[in-house]
Amino acid sequence: MSSRREFVKGSVLAATGSLLPAGAAKDLLATENAPEATPASSAADGWYDRPMRWAQLAFVEDDPGNYDPRFWLDYFRAVHADAACLSAGGVVAFYPTELPLQQRSQWLGDRDAFGDLQAGCRAMGMNIVARTDAHACWQKVYDAHPDWIRVDASGQPVRHPSDPRYWETCALGPYNFEFMTSVHEEIMRRYKPDGIFTNRWSGSGMCYCEHCRQNFRAATGLDLPRTTNPQDPARKQYILWRQQRLFDLWRLWNEKIRAINPGACYIANAGGGALSELDMKTIDQLAPTLVADRQGRRGLMAPWANGKNGKEYRATMGGKAIAGMFSVGIEDEHRWKDSVQNGDEIRMWVADGIAQGLRPWFIKFNAKPIDKRWLPVVQDIFQWHYANEKYLRNVQPLARVGLVYSQQSAWFYGGEQAREKIEEPALGFYEVLVEARIPFEMVHDRCLDAAHLAPFRTLILPNIAALSSEQCASLGKFVESGGGLVATYETSLYDEWGVRRKDFGLASLFGVSYAGKIEENMRNSYLSLEKDPAASSVHPLLRGFEDAGRIVNAVNQVSVTPTGESRFTPLRIIPSYPDLPMESVFTRPGGTHLPGVYLERIGGGRVVYFPGDIDRTFWDVLNVDHARLLRNAVEWVTNEAPIVTVEGKGILDLAMWEQASSMTLHLVNLTNPMMLKGPVREIDPISGQRVSLRIPEGKHVRRVHLLVAARDVPYRTERDSIYFETPAIGLHEVVAVDFSA
Ligand SMILES: [Zn+2]
Numbered sequence: 151m152s153s154r155r156e157f158v159k160g161s162v163l164a165a166t167g168s169l170l171p172a173g174a175a176k177d178l179l180a181t182e183n184a185p186e187a188t189p190a191s192s193a194a195d196g197w198y199d200r201p202m203r204w205a206q207l208a209f210v211e212d213d214p215g216n217y218d219p220r221f222w223l224d225y226f227r228a229v230h231a232d233a234a235c236l237s238a239g240g241v242v243a244f245y246p247t248e249l250p251l252q253q254r255s256q257w258l259g260d261r262d263a264f265g266d267l268q269a270g271c272r273a274m275g276m277n278i279v280a281r282t283d284a285h286a287c288w289q290k291v292y293d294a295h296p297d298w299i300r301v302d303a304s305g306q307p308v309r310h311p312s313d314p315r316y317w318e319t320c321a322l323g324p325y326n327f328e329f330m331t332s333v334h335e336e337i338m339r340r341y342k343p344d345g346i347f348t349n350r351w352s353g354s355g356m357c358y359c360e361h362c363r364q365n366f367r368a369a370t371g372l373d374l375p376r377t378t379n380p381q382d383p384a385r386k387q388y389i390l391w392r393q394q395r396l397f398d399l400w401r402l403w404n405e406k407i408r409a410i411n412p413g414a415c416y417i418a419n420a421g422g423g424a425l426s427e428l429d430m431k432t433i434d435q436l437a438p439t440l441v442a443d444r445q446g447r448r449g450l451m452a453p454w455a456n457g458k459n460g461k462e463y464r465a466t467m468g469g470k471a472i473a474g475m476f477s478v479g480i481e482d483e484h485r486w487k488d489s490v491q492n493g494d495e496i497r498m499w500v501a502d503g504i505a506q507g508l509r510p511w512f513i514k515f516n517a518k519p520i521d522k523r524w525l526p527v528v529q530d531i532f533q534w535h536y537a538n539e540k541y542l543r544n545v546q547p548l549a550r551v552g553l554v555y556s557q558q559s560a561w562f563y564g565g566e567q568a569r570e571k572i573e574e575p576a577l578g579f580y581e582v583l584v585e586a587r588i589p590f591e592m593v594h595d596r597c598l599d600a601a602h603l604a605p606f607r608t609l610i611l612p613n614i615a616a617l618s619s620e621q622c623a624s625l626g627k628f629v630e631s632g633g634g635l636v637a638t639y640e641t642s643l644y645d646e647w648g649v650r651r652k653d654f655g656l657a658s659l660f661g662v663s664y665a666g667k668i669e670e671n672m673r674n675s676y677l678s679l680e681k682d683p684a685a686s687s688v689h690p691l692l693r694g695f696e697d698a699g700r701i702v703n704a705v706n707q708v709s710v711t712p713t714g715e716s717r718f719t720p721l722r723i724i725p726s727y728p729d730l731p732m733e734s735v736f737t738r739p740g741g742t743h744l745p746g747v748y749l750e751r752i753g754g755g756r757v758v759y760f761p762g763d764i765d766r767t768f769w770d771v772l773n774v775d776h777a778r779l780l781r782n783a784v785e786w787v788t789n790e791a792p793i794v795t796v797e798g799k800g801i802l803d804l805a806m807w808e809q810a811s812s813m814t815l816h817l818v819n820l821t822n823p824m825m826l827k828g829p830v831r832e833i834d835p836i837s838g839q840r841v842s843l844r845i846p847e848g849k850h851v852r853r854v855h856l857l858v859a860a861r862d863v864p865y866r867t868e869r870d871s872i873y874f875e876t877p878a879i880g881l882h883e884v885v886a887v888d889f890s891a
Pocket residue numbers: 299300301320321322323357358359360361362363
């Protein structure tokens with residue numbers, strides 16, 4: 151979040167091992183865009199929208215008496231954190247609990263580690279959320295209530311796999327409903343925090359304890375499932391019943407918390423994208439604010455995964471404040487919890503989250519910092535964020551394209567293969583849109599009503615296989631009224647329960663019928679590019695392919711039969727032929743070369759349907775032709791002038807936002823040899839970019855300036871757009887366009 155110059159400054163601070171004194175930080179920054187100080191509970195509709203920057207300190211048991219609270223309070227002040235999440239209880243109590251089954255930290259003595267730190271934060275006007283953890287308990291709990299412990303499929307209680315002094319708890323029975331409720335009530339009564347955040351509250355896997363068995367049988371008449379196949383009746387019921395139990399628990403904790411402090415709420419560590427377990431639409435009904443727990447990259451993962459997470463929460467939660475929790479350490483299965491991540495990796499991860507609307511929330515385990523290299527990094531990010539807060543309090547995104555995600559498709563159609571069948575097509579399309587520099591939002595498949603879809607011109611359905619008839623009807627209405635649609639592979643071939651239909655639910659939009667066969671794992675199949683004899687120029691879908699004869703096909707495809715009249719198609723499928731021996735590798739003559747894409751114009755809208763899983767294949771192979779083809783499809787169905795164009799070298803994640811009296815364009819520079827597998831070694835700057843921005847109707851531009859380069863930009867106005875060039879971009883740039891009142 152800072153220029154190279156500021157990064158160097160941060161490094162100097164790191165080398166001297168000291169932090170800025172609390173007062174001095176201000177002098178380093180232009181504070182004209184920073185907010186006026188507001189008291190912690192000023193807003194009439196609750197405090198939830200107030201905090202812009204979060205600090206989380208997760209105590210370890212030996213912290214009390216061994217750590218320096220002053221150090222942390224000074225740091226919170228220096229970074230302008232306006233809310234904190236502090237460890238209170240659950241596994242270990244960091245306050246003098248009177249609940250006999252809650253274990254006080256053995257280092258607590260007569261101290262109140264949580265209470266003292268909370269008082270210090272409150273004195274600085276911060277909002278406070280108390281952290282609890284519900285997933286583990288001590289032997290004394292086991293001895294008193296052996297039925298509170300998680301039981302595995304063989305009927306054995308489960309010891310904690312990392313620290314065998316603990317037992318794993320059952321999330322769906324009395325441990326949470328009774329014991330953790332009493333913990334939350336005690337914390338609320340003693341300290342009146344603004345909320346309680348619970349880590350690992352939803353269980354550590356299937357539990358076969360007596361409560362789970364009895365409750366599931368009472369609710370469904372079935373025994374707990376022994377298979378993960380979502381078409382097994384017990385598994386299908388379990389997926390729903392478990393959510394019901396957890397939402398009941400969420401409501402219970404909300405009610406008990408609010409009975410003591412009406413301005414507080416329960417903040418579950420929950421939510422996410424298609425692969426997340428709790429319905430995001432219901433989460434929206436329960437949560438006035440939430441935190442997206444995606445702490446860093448691991449394995450093959452692009453930095454835009456952080457922004458994606460923010461968009462997934464926003465899809466159902468709209469304008470509610472969503473914090474983006476990031477780790478300062480290495481996020482890896484080997485769990486180096488006391489590690490420190492490379493600074494530029496943290497910067498890129500957090501910059502992408504901020505661009506996509508997340509409010510930064512750093513998390514530090516262990517209050518005795520061993521490796522301090524992260525401190526100036528987070529300080530840089532937060533101070534820049536504070537200085538420019540006015541332009542980060544977004545009112546609404548301006549994107550015209552929506553990428554649909556579907557939890558029900560993952561649960562009931564994807565099952566154990568949900569990552570490959572549901573998430574990978576979405577990841578492929580996400581990468582396509584980032585490379586194409588098209589701003590877009592994620593859209594939840596239970597939010598396809600007219601109000602939710604009003605901002606969008608185009609919807610993309612990346613193998614959204616499981617859709618109800620009502621959802622299909624909503625999509626039909628969207629197209630009829632002028633919307634564009636791009637869909638791939640098995641989209642709508644299953645109902646909302648993952649049961650295959652006789653034909654696509656969207657058959658009339660696609661202009662095809664299911665021909666009864668899926669071709670999987672095809673080798674050596676192609677798409678030939680066709681020229682329309684009746685047209686003088688190449689079809690827009692093939693723009694950029696003028697000199698190409700054929701491109702590679704997808705790996706899997708649905709066999710379909712066209713239902714409409716026969717017409718020109720720009721792509722035809724060359725069926726698979728042998729790839730060995732080499733003498734055998736040639737296109738076989740004859741046969742019908744079916745269309746590789748179907749284009750429809752319905753009402754005012756346009757539809758592109760690909761029977762192949764081009765998007766998933768793209769994520770697998772990253773073939774540039776597929777990226778171009780999918781981009782062309784999105785542009786053809788969108789059929790309007792883009793709201794933004796950014797020309798120049800590099801890969802940029804874009805976001806466009808409107809604030810109270812301004813709009814912003816975020817340009818996050820992801821150009822990096824470590825873009826798809828972190829951590830990045832350093833930020834690689836890119837050259838200046840030529841930008842055109844469409845100005846919303848009725849707005850008049852007063853000033854265009856850059857929030858990272860910290861200077862005005864000369865621009866020219868032409869019709870409804872402004873044109874300008876940015877200087878070279880390091881980590882990111884944010885273009886702020888002020889409107890006259
Ligand atoms: Zn259980």
